[in-house]
Amino acid sequence: MGGSTTVRDGTLSHGDFVASAKALIEKWKEIDVDDALPDWRWKPCCKMGVPSEEEGYLALEGVYRNHGGSQVQSCSGNLHFYDYHVVYSFSYKVPVLYFQGHQSGGQLLTLDEIKEDLPSLSLKLLGESRWTFITREEHPHFSRPWFTLHPCGTSDCMKLLLEGMQDKDQQVRYLPAWLTVVGQAVGLKIPLGLHCNS
Amino acid sequence: MAAQRDDEAGWSAEAARRVWGGAVPLQVHLHDADVTTLPPPPPFLTLGPRIGYLPLLVPIIKAHFSSTLPPGIDTVWFEYKGLPLKWYIPIGVLYDLLCADPERPWNLTVHFRGYPSEILTLCDGEDSVKWSYMNSLKEAAFIITGNSKNVMNMSQADQGALWQSVMKGNLDGYMNISTRLKLGPFEEDCLVRTSSVEGQQGSDEPESPGSGKPCRVPVRLYVRSVQEDLYDLEDALPVGDWESISYINRPFEVRREEGRSYITLEHALKTLLPEFFSSKASRIPDDSETAPQAPDSAPNDDSDVTPRSCEKLESSASSSPQEANVANKGKIVKLVRVQGIEVDMDIPFLWVANNLKNPECYLHICVYVGTRKREPKDGR
Numbered sequence: 001m002g003g004s005t006t007v008r009d010g011t012l013s014h015g016d017f018v019a020s021a022k023a024l025i026e027k028w029k030e031i032d033v034d035d036a037l038p039d040w041r042w043k044p045c046c047k048m049g050v051p052s053e054e055e056g057y058l059a060l061e062g063v064y065r066n067h068g069g070s071q072v073q074s075c076s077g078n079l080h081f082y083d084y085h086v087v088y089s090f091s092y093k094v095p096v097l098y099f100q101g102h103q104s105g106g107q108l109l110t111l112d113e114i115k116e117d118l119p120s121l122s123l124k125l126l127g128e129s130r131w132t133f134i135t136r137e138e139h140p141h142f143s144r145p146w147f148t149l150h151p152c153g154t155s156d157c158m159k160l161l162l163e164g165m166q167d168k169d170q171q172v173r174y175l176p177a178w179l180t181v182v183g184q185a186v187g188l189k190i191p192l193g194l195h196c197n198s
Numbered sequence: 199m200a201a202q203r204d205d206e207a208g209w210s211a212e213a214a215r216r217v218w219g220g221a222v223p224l225q226v227h228l229h230d231a232d233v234t235t236l237p238p239p240p241p242f243l244t245l246g247p248r249i250g251y252l253p254l255l256v257p258i259i260k261a262h263f264s265s266t267l268p269p270g271i272d273t274v275w276f277e278y279k280g281l282p283l284k285w286y287i288p289i290g291v292l293y294d295l296l297c298a299d300p301e302r303p304w305n306l307t308v309h310f311r312g313y314p315s316e317i318l319t320l321c322d323g324e325d326s327v328k329w330s331y332m333n334s335l336k337e338a339a340f341i342i343t344g345n346s347k348n349v350m351n352m353s354q355a356d357q358g359a360l361w362q363s364v365m366k367g368n369l370d371g372y373m374n375i376s377t378r379l380k381l382g383p384f385e386e387d388c389l390v391r392t393s394s395v396e397g398q399q400g401s402d403e404p405e406s407p408g409s410g411k412p413c414r415v416p417v418r419l420y421v422r423s424v425q426e427d428l429y430d431l432e433d434a435l436p437v438g439d440w441e442s443i444s445y446i447n448r449p450f451e452v453r454r455e456e457g458r459s460y461i462t463l464e465h466a467l468k469t470l471l472p473e474f475f476s477s478k479a480s481r482i483p484d485d486s487e488t489a490p491q492a493p494d495s496a497p498n499d500d501s502d503v504t505p506r507s508c509e510k511l512e513s514s515a516s517s518s519p520q521e522a523n524v525a526n527k528g529k530i531v532k533l534v535r536v537q538g539i540e541v542d543m544d545i546p547f548l549w550v551a552n553n554l555k556n557p558e559c560y561l562h563i564c565v566y567v568g569t570r571k572r573e574p575k576d577g578r
Contacts, residue, residue, distance in 0.1 A: 009344075052473070090448040091337050091416070108316065136319055138284075140447065143440035145319040152336055152346050 010159030011093035012174050020175040021058045021086065024194070027176075031193030038062050045141050057141060058086035058095075063188070065117050079104045080117055084188060086179070087140050094154040095175060097182045098139050098146040111136070111147065118187040125185045132185040149182055157181065210383075213553035217537055218369040220248035222293045223303035224255075228263050229277075232310045235266040243303065247367050248290025248537060249556050251327045252276050252283060254365060259308055273313035275321075276306050279436045282314050285321050286330040287420075291562045294535040295420045295443070298434035298566065317440065328361050331558055338416040338559035339381055341449045348379045364557045372557060381559050383552045384415050384452065412451045415551045416560045419446040419470060423569040424532065431533075446470065452548065463534065463550055464543035467565065474531055474567050533566035 012020075025040045037060070044056040061083040085098040101109035101117070111134065115123060126132055132149050139146040161177050176194045183190045226242040233239070242262040246255060256274050260267075276283040278296055283306070293304055313320070321327070336346040352360070356375050363371035421444040424434045437443060450466050468475045534541050537554045555561045 091341050138286075138319065138445075140445070143443070143445065144317060145315075152340065155345075 010155035010157070010162070012088075012095065012158075013093065014088055014090065016174070017088045017095060018056075020172060023172070024058070024175055024179075027194060031191055033191055033193075036064060037189075055088075057088070060084040060188075065187075080109060080113075082188075084186075085139065085141075085146070086175075089151050092151045092154060094151050094158070095178055096148060096151045096154075097186065098137075098148045099186060100146050114147065122185055122187045129185070132182065134186075149185060154178070210553055214369060214373075217554060217556075218247075218249060218367055218372075220290060220537060221245035222248060222289055225303040225305050226255075226259055226262075226276075227305065227307050228266065229307050229309045231312070232268060233266055234268050239263055239266045241305075246289040246293075246304075248288065248293075249364070250289050250367070251285055251287075251331075252289060252292075253285045253321050253323055253327050256323065260310075263308075263310075267310055270311070272310045275309050275313055275318060277309060278304075278306055281437055281439065282317050284318060284440070285327070286319070288556055288562065290537060291420065291564065294538055294564045295422055296437055298422075298424060299430070299432035300538070324365075331361065331364060332357065334558035334560060335379075339379065341414045341416045342381050342384075342559065348381070352379075376557075384413055384548050414449040414451050415548075416555075417448060417450050417466075417470065417551075418560050418562050419444075419448070419565060420562070421446065421471065421474070421565045421567055423567050426530075426568040428532070428568065450547070450551075461547045462544050463541060463547045466547040467531065467534070467543075467563075471531075471565065474565070530568050531565060532568045535564040535566075536561065 022042060025042060028040050040058055040060050042056055043059050044051045046052070063082040063084065065080050065082065080101050080103060082099060082101045086095050087098055088094075089096045101114050103109065109117075115126075118126075126134060134147050135150050136145045137148045137150075138144065139148075158174065158178060161181070162174065173195070176190070179194075180190045182188075222245065224242075224244050224246045226244070228239055228241075230238070239262075242259055244255065244258065246252070253274070260272070260274070276285070278292075281296065283292055283296075293300070297304060332349070336349045339346045339349045352375075356378075359371065360375045362368070363375070422437060423442065424431075428434055448470055450470060452461060531543075534543065536550055539554070541550060551561045
């Protein structure tokens with residue numbers, strides 16, 4: 001009951017986040033995914049060396065992109081790699097995307113360099129939508145700055161997106177729906193198969 | 199009742215005045231690599247407001263060292279015993295967390311070159327600090343009211359005035375504007391106030407008290423480990439990197455429980471940091487500072503601890519069993535600091551939250567956890 005209530009206002013409980021994250025991991029393995037995309041993994045977080053199965057985050061790491069794909073250039077010299085983390089925000093009660101890119105040699109990409117890798121649709125989305133703007137914030141689990149899409153508008157956005165859905169479906173569909181929206185903003189294509197019920 | 203509330207209001211006003219007036223004596227040394235004159239310049243002495251931020255001191259520090267700085271573009275950052283200081287954490291919190299034994303004056307090193315951008319988010323001076331503050335205030339507003347609209351809808355003039363008040367330590371100016379945001383005080387049986395829908399639910403309160411959303415208090419915890427057998431705080435080893443500190447940004451939901459006359463700080467910390475309150479500690483009277491309360495709290499403690507124990511057993515099975523067990527057994531809370539005060543665990547949590555919070559409406563709590571020294575893990 002509590003779960004249904006919170007989903008209706010566009011938020012997601014921590015328990016539902018954990019459950020749907022693990023469901024997404026399994027679903028991802030079943031559907032037809034672009035060969036360039038690795039698997040999502042669940043990573044438990046540690047407090048002073050004590051692992052917690054209850055808390056953790058979703059990770060998709062090592063996604064590569066050819067920088068300046070249309071140009072004919074040396075392949076190895078222009079590969080960029082991206083890590084995407086989905087972390088639950090207890091403040092906003094929504095998932096939050098953290099990401100960073102690095103060159104094949106390990107050097108971190110700047111925001112301008114990242115934007116060069118984005119398709120025009122993403123750039124348009126980032127420029128226009130009030131729900132997707134990139135800031136640089138400390139990653140909750142790493143004590144280091146990562147790029148992120150600010151979560152303060154997520155619950156309003158998700159409320160609109162999930163309107164009209166049956167209550168029981170909302171919890172299951174929340175994370176794939178959210179991931180599709182934020183994925184578009186950062187150039188991460190989410191296969192349609194993720195939404196179909198098997 | 200009225201007299202009691204007047205007393206409470208008086209104490210709250212006094213507490214706010216002291217929190218806002220709190221300051222850390224700082225002795226700022228210029229980093230050797232940035233010195234271009236002989237002899238090197240003397241350190242700069244100043245007071246850093248507890249609720250303020252280090253970058254706001256840069257103009258006066260720069261003026262002091264201006265004659266000896268190298269040419270080029272400045273990228274200012276601060277360091278304490280090799281640890282770059284996160285500028286978006288209030289000065290008082292950094293001091294409480296990093297100086298186990300309060301160091302007076304607090305000796306900091308200022309750098310004007312070589313910004314460690316992989317560790318610290320860039321800071322463009324006052325504008326970055328203002329943005330960080332407003333961002334935290336928005337987050338706190340979301341926690342407390344369910345949305346950030348009160349903060350988002352502030353006029354530019356009000357935002358500017360609020361920020362100026364925080365920068366200058368102007369409590370009266372701050373109160374004039376912040377009271378309109380309706381972000382407090384935290385109460386045990388509060389309902390979310392802003393939304394009209396919630397208002398309607400509020401009218402139903404007499405019929406079904408449980409239907410209201412629980413009050414949520416914005417809390418930021420900074421957990422640091424010290425040697426288990428530490429007796430004198432001055433013997434604590436300095437913090438070498440931020441990875442060794444657990445930062446937990448998680449609101450506390452105020453839920454009234456039967457058998458409790460009020461929610462203690464200990465109860466709140468047990469909820470937010472279950473890993474650090476082992477079942478042994480809560481059951482052994484000698485270890486517990488709340489022994490007088492033991493009869494009342496024992497049943498709740500048992501019910502609280504059991505699920506966590508099961509979870510820990512599961513996690514132990516999944517990873518290295520002995521290591522996890524040792525890690526769990528070896529950890530116990532030694533010290534809790536808020537606004538420089540070592541608070542008793544049995545103090546009412548809501549009093550602490552209402553009276554010792556920072557201007558962005560967050561309660562910052564520094565927790566010192568005793569850890570048995572085993573193998574130094576460089577690979578972590």
